[in-house]
Amino acid sequence: MGGAGVPPPGDRTPVQAPRRPGREERRERRERGGHGGVNRMWRWIAPRPVHQNAPRIECRDPSAQGSGIHMGGNADMVAFVRARLADEEHVALAAGGDRWRCPADVPGEVHDRTGGVAFTVRGRGFDQHIALQNPARTLERIETNRVMLGEYVEVADLDTDRPAEDFRSGRAVGLGFAVRQLAAEYAGHPDYQARWLPRFIQ
Template identity: 40%
Template sequence: MNALVQFVRERLDYDEQLARWAEGQSPAWYASSASDEPNNPDRACVVNGKDESITGDTDAGYADHIRTHDPERTLLRVAADRSLVEAYADVADLDTDDPEPSFASGRAVGLGIAVRALAALHSGHRDYQSTWAPR
């Protein structure tokens, strides 16, 4: 198996595992007004579907950031990313810095660009290889 494909698959598996765990903790996450400042749009908290505060009072932007990374949205992102990786895995052995003018080689290079971008999100991981950096 191509090492780049394996690396990205492992990161996606990990993200999916965390999201599925969090998904079981609450049915939905949403931003809400902070309890001590209900009319202040600059303060918020992230609340799960059981109306239990997850983050406590925080800046509204921070709460929105956490809310947009809720388990449901993360699982959608993982599925989309995985579809790119699987399309690339079919032609990864054709990926090259010097593509031939054939359709398959062009497809491999194009998908390679996408998968390298996905891998770059995890460039701080100990298994990341600098040769996978986006071209």
């Protein structure tokens, strides 16, 4: 006789192939850390009961209003970063949003794409530095940061001082560290708050 799941000798009954997990099932496995995920060992966190009259935390980020996404105490930080990126975008567009270059035959001059002189800077290699930080490059960096910020918004409510030990919480903390570093670039702005400093966990 065959063992469990093994047909006896001489049995010609077709054996059904293992079912391939669907897209949703594979996504759930990744979030739990299974099947090659980041956290192979995970523990299930029982949901905490919420009183029906408990106040709901509203997201104050205008870009997320109406999306069903609630970021808890991180909404102000996300709104701050979005506003600073919008400020930089406005400046870059006002400067033409184009790429600049420094012709080798005219040191100190910074030219735009049309060949016109954007401005002239003499000495200390300022021209090369300014040309590198051209408006087009600034706009590309802003777009990249917005993509990262959008990923963080999806899990920002899990970015807490004492996160759970599951995949989504780990993702939230990792993205949160990057967003906090991004916010720290604008630490000189009067709206920046010290509580947004990156968390360094041993």
